[in-house]
Amino acid sequence: MAKPVSIEVWNPNGKYRVVSTKPMPGTRWINLLVDQDCRVEICTQKKTILSVEDIIALIGDKCDGVIGQLTEDWGETLFAALSRAGGKAFSNMAVGYNNVDVNAANKYGVAVGNTPGVLTETTAELAASLSLSAARRIVEADEFMRAGLYDGWLPNLFVGNLLKGQTVGVIGAGRIGSAYARIMVEGFKMNLIYFDLYQSTRLEKFVTAYGEFLKANGEQPVTWKRASSMDEVLREADLISLHPVLDKTTYHLVNKERLAMMKKEAILINCSRGPVVDEVALVEHLKHNPMFRVGLDVFEDEPYMKPGLAEMKNAIVVPHIASASKWTREGMATLAALNVLGKIKGYPVWGDPNHIEPFLNENAPPPAASPSIVNSKALGLPVSKL
């Protein structure tokens, strides 16, 4: 795209120019920017993934801030272009920001925003959906019905895994990993084993309390265990869900050797980032272990799947939709816009990215702060006292 050919403009005479590389759900995010004297330009180009050149064309000669997407390569070239245009504000419309070279942003004094918290339960619910779909072979059974193959009930038709009393493993018990763990423990009475670099005390207290409730009511209590290593989780769990950030320490965290550690009939779920799993090794493992199942929302080379994965009946694959609920996506757009607006207006940074609810209350003006700036310390940005 040499020059942006399709742009939707709001508040053309606004003092500040904010570019959004994609249309985003809802209109609150636009109104919040327009109300603060921003001209909002939304790229409506049909191209799904914009190139660096496309985005440079969008930035142009004067741009105060950009709202971008996790599919875009935000590094030296784009932050230099934004800086040349006078811009100091960028936000990913995502909580993950592995597509952003934060050191390059620091070099140009550009704030990097992300959207934590608003997608926690939505993502955890999708991971739970994939867990159940894999355990009970829902997709295979649906295809069977639609193919007209059903000719009556049979004792062994699509027999799957019972989750109750089994062990659920979580790798990365942060916001989403903890929310997923609670769903699977409370909803299906599973026992938890988790591995994280940090202790998840709140999650441990929840499982303990729920176990005490069950015991007091004559039921088998649930248990929790903090594993000393990721391998311990892989060996012990019947169902494992991956929720770490993607960085150089988690790239191919699940590889051929670790897949071999897992139970032959285990279920692996990945709603974090595709490169956390060696997908080539995963396809081989699925081929040689027909009772092993996966549920994948993310892929190593999105939008492509590694050869062979699409043919695997023991794999459920969906196109990176874990945060795709209306409320969450509109909230992500709002947080991303407020990150950019906050930097433009010189607001401080919100002090607690785990409690961003005040920014999502549609009946009240948002706090005069940027919800979540990942390089606020590096840029020496003030923290809100609100």
Ligand SMILES: NC(=O)c1ccc[n+]([C@@H]2O[C@H](COP(=O)([O-])OP(=O)(O)OC[C@H]3O[C@@H](n4cnc5c(N)ncnc54)[C@H](O)[C@@H]3O)[C@@H](O)[C@H]2O)c1
């Ligand atoms: N598929 C989707 O649509 C979707 C939606 C939301 C988030 N995500 C991904 O999920 C990630 C987690 O989001 P979150 O809000 O829970 O973040 P978070 O920061 O709250 O949790 C991430 C956790 O990973 C842990 N961790 C980091 N390195 C680890 C390692 N080597 N081993 C084990 N644990 C490790 C951290 O300690 C932290 O507790 C995001 O970074 C994003 O990439 C994907």
Ligand SMILES: O=C(O)[C@H](O)CO
């Ligand atoms: O990191 C994220 O937020 C997801 O991948 C998209 O919602």
